[in-house]
Amino acid sequence: MKILAVDDDVLIHGVLRTVLGGAGYDDVTFAASANEARTQVGATSAPYDAYLLDIQMPGDDGIALCRWLRKEAGCRAEPIIMITAMSARAFLDGAFQAGATDYVTKPFDVTELATRIRQADRQSQANRRIRDDAIRLRALKAALEDMRRVDLAASVALDDVDGALAPLALENYLLRLGRGDLAGTSLIAFRLPGITRLHARLAATAYRDLLADAAESILAALQGSGALLAHAGAGAFVTVLPRGFEADLDEVATLASQVLDDLGLIDDTGLPIAAPFVVAGAHHCGMMTSGRDAIGVLHALSARARVDSLESAEPVHQDGSRQRFGLVRPFARR
Amino acid sequence: MAMSAVLKTTIDRLKPRFIVNLTEWQASFRALRPELSGDADLPPLLKELRFATHRMAGLAGTLGFRPLGRLAQQAEAQLVPLTDEAAPTRPLPPAMLASLDALMTEMDRVLADASPARTGR
Numbered sequence: 283m284k285i286l287a288v289d290d291d292v293l294i295h296g297v298l299r300t301v302l303g304g305a306g307y308d309d310v311t312f313a314a315s316a317n318e319a320r321t322q323v324g325a326t327s328a329p330y331d332a333y334l335l336d337i338q339m340p341g342d343d344g345i346a347l348c349r350w351l352r353k354e355a356g357c358r359a360e361p362i363i364m365i366t367a368m369s370a371r372a373f374l375d376g377a378f379q380a381g382a383t384d385y386v387t388k389p390f391d392v393t394e395l396a397t398r399i400r401q402a403d404r405q406s407q408a409n410r411r412i413r414d415d416a417i418r419l420r421a422l423k424a425a426l427e428d429m430r431r432v433d434l435a436a437s438v439a440l441d442d443v444d445g446a447l448a449p450l451a452l453e454n455y456l457l458r459l460g461r462g463d464l465a466g467t468s469l470i471a472f473r474l475p476g477i478t479r480l481h482a483r484l485a486a487t488a489y490r491d492l493l494a495d496a497a498e499s500i501l502a503a504l505q506g507s508g509a510l511l512a513h514a515g516a517g518a519f520v521t522v523l524p525r526g527f528e529a530d531l532d533e534v535a536t537l538a539s540q541v542l543d544d545l546g547l548i549d550d551t552g553l554p555i556a557a558p559f560v561v562a563g564a565h566h567c568g569m570m571t572s573g574r575d576a577i578g579v580l581h582a583l584s585a586r587a588r589v590d591s592l593e594s595a596e597p598v599h600q601d602g603s604r605q606r607f608g609l610v611r612p613f614a615r616r
Numbered sequence: 617m618a619m620s621a622v623l624k625t626t627i628d629r630l631k632p633r634f635i636v637n638l639t640e641w642q643a644s645f646r647a648l649r650p651e652l653s654g655d656a657d658l659p660p661l662l663k664e665l666r667f668a669t670h671r672m673a674g675l676a677g678t679l680g681f682r683p684l685g686r687l688a689q690q691a692e693a694q695l696v697p698l699t700d701e702a703a704p705t706r707p708l709p710p711a712m713l714a715s716l717d718a719l720m721t722e723m724d725r726v727l728a729d730a731s732p733a734r735t736g737r
């Protein structure tokens with residue numbers, strides 16, 4: 283335990299050195315005034331674990347020094363023992379109000395002083411353990427976040443979202459559909475403009491949560507369609523609608539945006555996350571004869587949605603007007 | 617060496633230095649005591665006495681001069697309220713003067729005991 287003892291009497295330094303050394307504490311620095319103590323605290327690279335302060339000293343007294351240690355030097359939890367001949371109640375109250383942890387009156391009872399120092403040592407060790415645990419916890423959290431971090435372009439598994447599949451599973455589903463099934467199936471791609479900014483701003487966990495909430499919002503807006511969905515990367519979602527559903531796709535996007543907005547998402551700093559959806563493309567499988575054809579279209583929609591997400595905030599036509607998607611028909615399974 | 621033996625060695629080593637300090641305090645008290653009844657400015661006078669009694673109270677008991685330490689504490693306790701006053705006035709409390717006199721008597725006794733003639737040094 284590294285100790286700073288402050289007393290203006292060098293004879294006291296000698297006694298303290300012996301008592302502390304006898305109790306097993308040899309790492310003791312002495313200061314003869316509050317000012318000298320402040321200099322020592324400021325100059326040390328490894329912080330002190332405990333402080334022993336005399337009260338009555340020329341210049342600032344030990345109570346003022348104690349207050350400074352607590353409020354300005356960042357010694358919030360380290361034990362501070364006042365060792366003083368001042369036994370009057372006012373000094374006792376003043377010392378504890380300034381943040382002292384213990385109070386020993388001179389003349390020293392060597393055994394008592396050693397006991398108090400050991401108590402302070404236990405407290406100091408407990409503080410150090412708490413501090414070390416907090417540091418380890420922060421490191422673990424950072425490592426966990428790092429492990430969970432995904433590339434912007436990568437697909438994120440949405441395991442907890444009903445109706446959400448991995449892209450490969452969605453393709454396998456399309457492969458299983460026969461011609462009759464495909465005739466009633468539509469493919470729609472949605473994207474979240476500004477995903478690049480959100481990916482950079484959010485922690486990994488928050489980014490994954492955002493994608494899961496976004497997926498749930500799309501599926502909620504497509505409720506009744508039996509839609510299956512996959513995240514294709516870069517905030518792009520592809521959905522397969524296998525049975526009858528008829529709606530204006532821009533209205534679906536608006537509805538999904540509203541559902542997402544209602545969740546009141548905030549980032550780590552408490553700022554709201556605004557992420558309105560845009561329909562990036564849609565296709566009705568209609569006359570397709572195999573799931574492979576549908577997969578080809580799904581890939582094209584995914585790619586377009588990803589590129590739009592990465593390159594621009596809004597889907598625009600060459601003339602600069604915002605692209606609109608009308609109804610996708612027919613959605614009714616035959 | 618056991619803790620108590622180490623401490624005794626340290627205390628024995630520190631005692632002569634304390635006696636030197638005590639000699640200085642004795643001279644200082646002898647000079648200041650009459651001024652308490654004179655017309656010298658009281659605040660600095662009381663402050664100096666308080667500081668000396670405080671130092672004595674802190675060390676004397678630890679170094680084995682228990683009656684001296686106790687008397688120094690009592691004198692300091694009498695001086696504290698006076699030094700906290702913005703403008704202390706005469707006559708000073710008899711209890712404070714009596715505690716100073718008792719302390720000075722004990723200082724004389726300790727120094728007499730510690731003198732080379734007495735100790736044979």
